[in-house]
Amino acid sequence: MDVPMIDDVTEVLGMLEQEPRTWADRMRDEGRAEARRSMVAILLRQARVRFGDSYAERLAGLLEGTTNTDRLIVIGEWVAVCESGEELLARVHQS
16 A cells, blocks of 8 residues: 655644634534524424414525524524415515
């Protein structure tokens, strides 16, 4: 097995220092993505209970690809205060 020789120890140290940060960043990103998926699932469940399946399905389409957690929090508030599914979808669509 051919293993390339490294002449400079600082190069190795740099590689070793960089890897944990890269791993930590990946884990943090995965955690954030999972949290967003969970938030969306909760919003859809709440919308389904409050307004019915058809509104929850339409809301799912509007939330597809949403990564802004602040926006998801606001939408959660709207689920609680909107009088109808139509009002909820109108607010989400306009935001």
